[in-house]
Amino acid sequence: MKIVIIGGTGLIGSKTVERLRNKGHEVVAASPNTGVNTITGEGLAEALVGAEVVVDLANSPSFEDKAVLEFFETSGRNLFAAEKAAGVKHHIALSVVGTERLLEAGYFRGKLAQEKLIKASSIPYTIVHSTQFMEFLSGIAQSGTVGDIVHLSPAYVQPIASDDVADAMADVTLAAPINGTIEIAGPERFRLNELVARYLEAMGDARKVEADPNAHYFGARLEDGSLVSDNNPRLGRITFEQWFATSPRK
Incomplete structure (x- = not known):
C-alpha cells in the first residue's frame, strides 16, 4: 500500500515512516525539504499519485496566532483538494488532547x-489526539523561563514518548477510518511544574521551577483536566524514567 506522510521528516514523521516501511509498505516522506509543500502546493499532486492513505503530521513553523491559523487552513485546503483528485481513501491527522x-x-x-x-x-478520516511529547519538556521549560526562574502551571500533564506516538500512528494508518477521534496518552500523570523541575534537575540545569496557577501554557491558562485524557485513551508503554534514561543529552 502507498502511504504519504506529510511532515515525514520530523520527529514523529520519521519514526512513523520507518515503522511502516518495516512492514513492507511504500511510504513517501513528504516535506518541503523533500520537494513537497502543502502551503504552496509544490510537488503535492505528484506525491499523492496512487496513494491510499495520507497521514498529516505537519506543524506550523510559527506559533503566532495569525500564522498558525493560516498554516493549518491553507495546508488543509490544499491537501484535501489533492487527496480528492488522487482518490485517497483515508486521511489521518495528529492533533492535541485538550x-x-x-x-x-x-x-x-x-x-x-x-x-x-x-x-x-x-x-474518510481518523483524528488522533495526543498528549504532550516528552521530547517537548525542554521547550516547555524555556517557555516559562524568566531569568533563572521557570514559572509553570501546577495542572496535570500526561506526557507520551515520541516512540509510543509513532507506534500508535502506524497502527491507525493500517486500520480502517473511524470518522472520529481517538486519544493517546502517556502512562503516568504529573503536575507540570513538578515534572519540569524533575527534568531540569536530572539534566543538571540550575533553574528553579515555581508553581503559578496563572502561568499560561503557550497562551492558555490551564485547569487540572486541560492537558490529560479521560476519554479511554490508548496508553503508551514508556515511562518518564525509561524515556529519560535513553534520551540524548544536549
Missing part, C-alpha cells in the same frame, strides 16, 4: 480549524 478546551491560545484555535476542515471533507 484542543477544544484551550481555545484561548491561537495555536489550539488553528488545530481546531484543521479538525473542522477534516470533518467537513468527504474523505
Whole structure:
C-alpha cells in the first residue's frame, strides 16, 4: 500500500515512516525539504499519485496566532483538494488532547480549524489526539523561563514518548477510518511544574521551577483536566524514567 506522510521528516514523521516501511509498505516522506509543500502546493499532486492513505503530521513553523491559523487552513485546503483528485481513501491527522478546551491560545484555535476542515471533507478520516511529547519538556521549560526562574502551571500533564506516538500512528494508518477521534496518552500523570523541575534537575540545569496557577501554557491558562485524557485513551508503554534514561543529552 502507498502511504504519504506529510511532515515525514520530523520527529514523529520519521519514526512513523520507518515503522511502516518495516512492514513492507511504500511510504513517501513528504516535506518541503523533500520537494513537497502543502502551503504552496509544490510537488503535492505528484506525491499523492496512487496513494491510499495520507497521514498529516505537519506543524506550523510559527506559533503566532495569525500564522498558525493560516498554516493549518491553507495546508488543509490544499491537501484535501489533492487527496480528492488522487482518490485517497483515508486521511489521518495528529492533533492535541485538550484542543477544544484551550481555545484561548491561537495555536489550539488553528488545530481546531484543521479538525473542522477534516470533518467537513468527504474523505474518510481518523483524528488522533495526543498528549504532550516528552521530547517537548525542554521547550516547555524555556517557555516559562524568566531569568533563572521557570514559572509553570501546577495542572496535570500526561506526557507520551515520541516512540509510543509513532507506534500508535502506524497502527491507525493500517486500520480502517473511524470518522472520529481517538486519544493517546502517556502512562503516568504529573503536575507540570513538578515534572519540569524533575527534568531540569536530572539534566543538571540550575533553574528553579515555581508553581503559578496563572502561568499560561503557550497562551492558555490551564485547569487540572486541560492537558490529560479521560476519554479511554490508548496508553503508551514508556515511562518518564525509561524515556529519560535513553534520551540524548544536549
